[in-house]
Structure formats: structure tokens, C-alpha cells
Amino acid sequence: MKWSLLAAAVTVFFVIGFCLSIYFGVFGKLPTSNELSHLKQAEATQVLDKEGKLIGKYYIYDRQPLAYTDFPEHLTSALIATEDVRFYEHHGVDNKSLLRVFFKTILFQDQSSGGGSTITLQLAKNLYGRQHHLLFGTVINKFKEAIVAKRLEAIYSKKEILTLYLNTVPFPDNTYGIESASRKFFNKPTSTLSLSEAATLVGTLKANHYYNPGRNIEHSRKRRDVVLHQMLKYDYIDVPTFEETKAQAVILEYQSFNHDLGTAPYFRAQVKKELVSILKDYKKPNGESYDLYKDGLIIHTTLDYKMQEYAEASMKAHLSSLQKMYETSYGKQAPWENDKALINTAIKALPKYKKYKAMGLNANQIEDSLAVAHEVELFEWEGNVKKQVSTIDSLKHYLKLLNTGMLAIEPQTGAIRTYIGGIDYRYFKYDHVSQSERQVxxxxxxxxxxxxxxxxxxxxxxxxxxxxxxxxxxxxxxxxxxxxxxxxxxxxxxxxxxxxxxxxxxxxxxxxxxxxxxxxxxxxxxxxxxxxxxxxxxxxxx
Missing domain, CATH: 3.40.710.10 (DD-peptidase/beta-lactamase superfamily)
Known part of the structure; x- marks a missing residue:
């Protein structure tokens, strides 16, 4: 009995000491209430056309914060019904859920019982991430998140916590926050999301990759239906609404804001170059310099989005047709296949060639190395293809491609309305508007x-x-x-x-x-x- 009591006392002492060590920052400093009350997340800089339409972003984390009033009611309902049904009843940690997890999931191995994480706990994890610890890593991180969650609940209202969560939570394709996800997958602001669209995005939170609608629409649809069922179960929607929405297909209007993709990539690249120079003359109120990738700037341009779409479509139609005519006109006498002087000059300009030469390889050794086939994605007008080709074969492929540049300027004002610097920014970073020199x-x-x-x-x-x-x-x-x-x-x-x-x-x-x-x-x-x-x-x- 004495040894049992001693062991129990030591265990209790260890647990209390362990918890206190976490609380006082032995395993990493916890954010103070003051720091939590002044949260500032990195925001993407938005590039707008002349009418205010979003045409691109500069970012490390693709995030565009919104206010609570911008969220449709069925979005917050879908989130609560799926992720934290007792959200309005707890203060950051749901003790009932934790007990359920302990008894059903851990003791009885019932994986269908659900998790114990709340929206506030997830927010804490989203804000500060998790650290790696050699021992008790999960316990340490969970305890730290619980402390942060309690502090968040003491500072912010439930609406504010929902706003912080929806503005920070990661969605598929390196997208952070509901507004960025809404514009990426449905090309519309969050405020106009339908019930089906809102449920689809909320559904991706369980597993960003597996339920990514851009990668697997069927997995995404099934997960959307689970979200709708949760909303029905907790009386956020009625049976007719559930049945009607469940019958709808998941229809995407994917809009990439990747730096190399989307509308007017050459224009956005040129704007970014000019912004770096312009921002040198401006400072934040605290005296710091602006960060183009984190400070959520709004960049207004003169570009006409609709005109740009027409220009890009016309360019693709014309150049793809012209490319066929060009290749046909040469037939078997194509210089990119037969002009050895042209090919050798291009080969010697390759970074790989210069690297091998610096390593001391002779011309024959370099050519042998560049002739080794490997999988490469090649640009084709009919659709990019992956092929097993050598570096030399890839070079010949790109030597034959025609390129172009086009600029449309409003003569009365000098405003740039369309800007095409090349046929595909992913493969041709050279800008035929701002970099190339032509006979005037x-x-x-x-x-x-x-x-x-x-x-x-x-x-x-x-x-x-x-x-x-x-x-x-x-x-x-x-x-x-x-x-x-x-x-x-x-x-x-x-x-x-x-x-x-x-x-x-x-x-x-x-x-x-x-x-x-x-x-x-x-x-x-x-x-x-x-x-x-x-x-x-x-x-x-x-």
C-alpha cells in the first residue's frame, strides 16, 4: 500500500510538473494574451484590373481575409456541424468530446466516434503550427494548443473566432482562408457561395489532398454529402434542401493564381518588377518597409480583364495555326533538325553545358550526357505532354516554336489594356514586350x-x-x-x-x-x- 501510494504521488507530481513546464514555456514559448489580441497573418497582395476584377496575386501564403459579415450563414453552419457541433457551448476545449475520444476511440478502438478537436483548438494549431519533440510530442502540442485555445476564447467572441479560423485554415493547393479557396475553385467571392459549394470547401478540411475537388471530384462530392448530412442531423437544413443539394453535381470554375499560370502572367511579372521599385518610396506607419508577399496590398492596374482574355484566345488560335504552317513549310529541311551550327550554338548556351564544361568534361562527354533520355514535360499547343527525351531533343523542340509579343494601349490615356509577353509563361520567361528588341x-x-x-x-x-x-x-x-x-x-x-x-x-x-x-x-x-x-x-x- 505504501509503495502504491508513493508511486501514485510521484505520478501526480510528475504530471503536474510536466504540465507546468509546458505552461511556463520549457517546450517552447506560448503566445501571451497581448500577442494573441494583435494577431497579424500574412496576406496575399491582390492585382486588380481597371474594373477591380482580381487578375492575380503575389504571395507566400495565398490568403485574403474577410469580415464575419462576408460569410454566408450556410458556410458557418456547415463548418460548425462538421467540425465542432458544440462550438457555442465550450470555451475552447470540449470536455465531452475528449471523454468520448478517451473511452470510445482509445479504450474501445471505435474510430467512427469522431475526434475531440474544436474549431478553437484547430485555430491555435493553424496560427502557431506544431513543434517536433523527441518524447511526448503529441501530448505537449495538444496541451499547448489547449492553453492557446483558452486564451483565444477569453479574448475573442465566437464570431471573431470563426472569422479568424475561416481566414487562416489551409485549403487544397496551398490556399489559405476561405476567400482564396472560393476564388480559386469557384472563381467567385465567398459571399456568393452556394450551399453545395460551401459544403464542398468545408469538406476538404478533413484531408486537403484526398478531398481536393481539383484532383478527385468524386471523393470531394462524397465528402460534401457527409457535410450536408451533418447539417441535416443538427437541423441546419431540412430534408428537401438536403435532397436537392445532394443531387447537384460539383461544378468547378478553377482559377489558378499561381505566379506562372492564370490571366496575364507576363503583365503581372512586369508589374511586380515595377512595384519593387515603387515600394521603396513608401513606408508603413511604423516605419517598416512594405512586403509585397505578406502585407495584403491592393494593386490597381489599367488592364482590361475581358480584353486580355480575348487577346490571349486570339494569340493562341493564331500562333497554333501559324506553327503548323511554319513546320510544314520546312518539311524535312527544318533548321532545328538539320542546321548543326544553329543547334551547336544553342547547346553551348545551355546552363547544363556550361556546368559540365566547368567540371572538366570534353565536348564528346558533354554531348553524351545531354543525350541521355529522361521524363520531360514539353509545351504543345494541343496540350502539354510528358515524354522520355534527352536535353538535346528538348532543345530542338523549343527551337522550332514561334513566339510573340503584343501590347494594346488606349491612345487617349496611354493606359495598357492588354499585354502578352509570350505564348506560355511557364516555359518562356522571356518577355517579348519588355525585353525583346525589334526593328522599329x-x-x-x-x-x-x-x-x-x-x-x-x-x-x-x-x-x-x-x-x-x-x-x-x-x-x-x-x-x-x-x-x-x-x-x-x-x-x-x-x-x-x-x-x-x-x-x-x-x-x-x-x-x-x-x-x-x-x-x-x-x-x-x-x-x-x-x-x-x-x-x-x-x-x-x-
């Missing part, structure tokens, strides 16, 4: 005529369209494009010459005004590229 051709003519007028040439000055040879420029003889033959005796004034884009007159005006004055005018109008003074490229027409 006739688009430079307005600079020439502006320089002429600014330097005193009357707009009614007339020039002959007749071609002449410039001996001081290697006997260059610019001509006009097209089949139309101009009357050499008919002179054109500046307005007429510019409107018809006549090369011969543009060069004559350039020669008369002087290259130096045209370059100066171009710089005044915002051209930053260095322009040559001794030579210039001939206009080739439009």
Missing part, C-alpha cells in the same frame, strides 16, 4: 517628322517621292514598299508623306533635319535606348 521600321517616322516641325520646318514643306542614292551612306537607295508607283512629279507635304508612310520622303526629312536633332527629339519623347549617330537603319515600310 516605320514606327520611328513620327519622331523624324516631329523633330522636323519642332526645328522649324513648316508642315506644308513639299518633297518628291522619287528615290535617291545617299553616297555618304554607302550608296544606300531607300525605296517605298508595295507595288504602287509614285508620280515623280507629284510632291507631298509632311502630313501626306507621313499618312502614306513614304520611306523616300522620311529619309529626305531625316537627312535635312539632321540625325543629331532627331535623336535629341526621341530622347525628349522618352526613348532611352542609345541611338547611333553615324549610321541609321533604313525604313522598310509597314
Amino acid at each position: 521600321g516605320s514606327t520611328f517616322k513620327p519622331f523624324v517628322y516631329t523633330a522636323a516641325i519642332e526645328n522649324g520646318m513648316p508642315p506644308c514643306t513639299y518633297f518628291s517621292p522619287k528615290a535617291i542614292t545617299y553616297s555618304n551612306y554607302k550608296n544606300w537607295t531607300p525605296e517605298n514598299s508595295g507595288t504602287k508607283v509614285e508620280d515623280p512629279h507629284l510632291n507631298y507635304n509632311l502630313e501626306k508623306a507621313l499618312s502614306e508612310s513614304l520611306n523616300t520622303i522620311a529619309v529626305k526629312v531625316l537627312d535635312e533635319v539632321g540625325i543629331a536633332k532627331v535623336i535629341a527629339q526621341a530622347k525628349k519623347l522618352g526613348i532611352t535606348k542609345t541611338l547611333p549617330r553615324r549610321t541609321f537603319v533604313g525604313f522598310r515600310g509597314c
Whole structure:
């Protein structure tokens, strides 16, 4: 009896000491009530089009917080019915559920009895995660979460706890918070979620991967029906509503906000570059710099979402058709297969080639290494495919692909309405709008005529369209494009010459005004590229 009492006393002393050590932070500091009352979660920065429509985000954790009033009633009902039916009765820890778990789940091995975690306990875990401990890890983490949950309940109302939970809980596809999940899977704000959609998202909380509607719609549908059954069981919905909703299919409108996917990825990448520079001039009220990925900024742009969709659809239709014509025109003489000089130059530019060369491998060894086949996902207009190909084969595949850039600007304001930097941002990070250099051709003519007028040439000055040879420029003889033959005796004034884009007159005006004055005018109008003074490229027409 004495030894039994001693053992019991030691056990009690150990348990009390163990609990106190957790409480006082021996196994990791617990957040204070003051810290819990000033919670600040990382928020995604939102990029909006000219009408305020969301077109993209910058984030580490994809989260967009909402207020409680933004949640439809059937969403909070679905959450409570499924995750914590006594949510309004406990103060963070549901003792009845814990007893049920102990007796049914642990003693009688009844796995269907459910868990003992409450919404507040889950919130504590979502906010601070779990630490790894060599011994009693689960017990330590559970006890810490219980302490945090009690403190949260003392600080926040039930509505505020639901708001914090729904704004922090992880959903599938690296998505945090109900608003981000709603926009990703259904392309709509949380406030407009239907009962079926709300139940689908709540259903994913049990197992994000297994019940991910984007990966397995059938698993997701079955879990949605479980949520609906819980709502029926606890009188949140009636039988007709249950039957009607259960009969509905789960229809997704998946909208990826991945940095490489979605609408206008090249535009968003360019906006991000400019934001890094812009934000240097702004500070938070506390003096800290803004974090583009965590501070939930709202970025308004001039892009027109609908126009951008039309532009991207047109680009895909045109380039996919043009690619077929391009490949057919070469037939068996395709340079990406037969031009060894072209292929070798491209191979030597590969990072892998440079890496192998730095390791001391000779040309034959490097080529052998690059010829080893492995699984690669290749871009195809009909749909990306995974193939067993070598690095050299992959290089040849991408050498043949046509690319493009397109920019649509509203002339009255200069606002960018559409922006296409390439055919697919995932595979081609090179931006054909902001990075590529093209022959300017006739688009430079307005600079020439502006320089002429600014330097005193009357707009009614007339020039002959007749071609002449410039001996001081290697006997260059610019001509006009097209089949139309101009009357050499008919002179054109500046307005007429510019409107018809006549090369011969543009060069004559350039020669008369002087290259130096045209370059100066171009710089005044915002051209930053260095322009040559001794030579210039001939206009080739439009």
C-alpha cells in the first residue's frame, strides 16, 4: 500500500510538473494574451484590373481575409456541424468530446466516434503550427494548443473566432482562408457561395489532398454529402434542401493564381518588377518597409480583364495555326533538325553545358550526357505532354516554336489594356514586350517628322517621292514598299508623306533635319535606348 501510494504521488507530481513546464514555456514559448489580441497573418497582395476584377496575386501564403459579415450563414453552419457541433457551448476545449475520444476511440478502438478537436483548438494549431519533440510530442502540442485555445476564447467572441479560423485554415493547393479557396475553385467571392459549394470547401478540411475537388471530384462530392448530412442531423437544413443539394453535381470554375499560370502572367511579372521599385518610396506607419508577399496590398492596374482574355484566345488560335504552317513549310529541311551550327550554338548556351564544361568534361562527354533520355514535360499547343527525351531533343523542340509579343494601349490615356509577353509563361520567361528588341521600321517616322516641325520646318514643306542614292551612306537607295508607283512629279507635304508612310520622303526629312536633332527629339519623347549617330537603319515600310 505504501509503495502504491508513493508511486501514485510521484505520478501526480510528475504530471503536474510536466504540465507546468509546458505552461511556463520549457517546450517552447506560448503566445501571451497581448500577442494573441494583435494577431497579424500574412496576406496575399491582390492585382486588380481597371474594373477591380482580381487578375492575380503575389504571395507566400495565398490568403485574403474577410469580415464575419462576408460569410454566408450556410458556410458557418456547415463548418460548425462538421467540425465542432458544440462550438457555442465550450470555451475552447470540449470536455465531452475528449471523454468520448478517451473511452470510445482509445479504450474501445471505435474510430467512427469522431475526434475531440474544436474549431478553437484547430485555430491555435493553424496560427502557431506544431513543434517536433523527441518524447511526448503529441501530448505537449495538444496541451499547448489547449492553453492557446483558452486564451483565444477569453479574448475573442465566437464570431471573431470563426472569422479568424475561416481566414487562416489551409485549403487544397496551398490556399489559405476561405476567400482564396472560393476564388480559386469557384472563381467567385465567398459571399456568393452556394450551399453545395460551401459544403464542398468545408469538406476538404478533413484531408486537403484526398478531398481536393481539383484532383478527385468524386471523393470531394462524397465528402460534401457527409457535410450536408451533418447539417441535416443538427437541423441546419431540412430534408428537401438536403435532397436537392445532394443531387447537384460539383461544378468547378478553377482559377489558378499561381505566379506562372492564370490571366496575364507576363503583365503581372512586369508589374511586380515595377512595384519593387515603387515600394521603396513608401513606408508603413511604423516605419517598416512594405512586403509585397505578406502585407495584403491592393494593386490597381489599367488592364482590361475581358480584353486580355480575348487577346490571349486570339494569340493562341493564331500562333497554333501559324506553327503548323511554319513546320510544314520546312518539311524535312527544318533548321532545328538539320542546321548543326544553329543547334551547336544553342547547346553551348545551355546552363547544363556550361556546368559540365566547368567540371572538366570534353565536348564528346558533354554531348553524351545531354543525350541521355529522361521524363520531360514539353509545351504543345494541343496540350502539354510528358515524354522520355534527352536535353538535346528538348532543345530542338523549343527551337522550332514561334513566339510573340503584343501590347494594346488606349491612345487617349496611354493606359495598357492588354499585354502578352509570350505564348506560355511557364516555359518562356522571356518577355517579348519588355525585353525583346525589334526593328522599329516605320514606327520611328513620327519622331523624324516631329523633330522636323519642332526645328522649324513648316508642315506644308513639299518633297518628291522619287528615290535617291545617299553616297555618304554607302550608296544606300531607300525605296517605298508595295507595288504602287509614285508620280515623280507629284510632291507631298509632311502630313501626306507621313499618312502614306513614304520611306523616300522620311529619309529626305531625316537627312535635312539632321540625325543629331532627331535623336535629341526621341530622347525628349522618352526613348532611352542609345541611338547611333553615324549610321541609321533604313525604313522598310509597314
